Amino acid sequence: MTDREYLNSIRIPSRENPLRILMSACLMGIKCGYDGTANGQYPSALKFQEFETARIIRFCPEEFSFGSPREMCDIHGGNGMDVLDGKAKVLSDSGVDWTDGMIAAAKKMLEIAREENIEVAVMMDMSAACGSQVIYSGNRFSPNKKYQIGSGVCAALLIREGIKVISQRDYASLEILYSKLDSTHTIDKSRIDHHEIAWYKEYFNV
Ligand code: SF4
16 A cells, blocks of 8 residues: 555544654654754644644654764664664764664654554654655765665664654645545645655656
């Protein structure tokens, strides 16, 4: 089932039985970013606060393992799935191996998802923990910084365990979710997901 097929198949929630959504805490304005900020403001994610039919469960996996503020980290030698398989590492920007801490954070996030019976996750793209579409390949502060298609470690574990993860930049998918949460919401069919934008197609030659 594609992401959009899944989202279209989601039940219509109510105030009494809201949709259970796991979100990267920073997307809800929590200052859990590496630099003690919320990593900017993303109206597409903050909009979820408007819906009485949504129950938002917020979690920051990196803060769980490394505290805030902290160093930035990225995945070296693969993507989040490769980290889970022991084929790639998570390094802080000063080169400290954070792989074990990140895997512990991913397991905690999965535990929360299961406890809360999460129906969908909305997570911050590009993050070595929460990314779901695009992440950095190696250190993002390198003068030769590169991107790769793939997920961060925590998103990878959720996806592997069957939980649907979309990013705050998957605007077409978010439109479907908004329409589930509010029957008066008209889907904006001009919106597209992150993997459909011109930059993505050009950069990855897809
Ligand atoms: S680990 Fe995830 S929730 Fe925490 S700051 Fe990074 S992107 Fe946001």
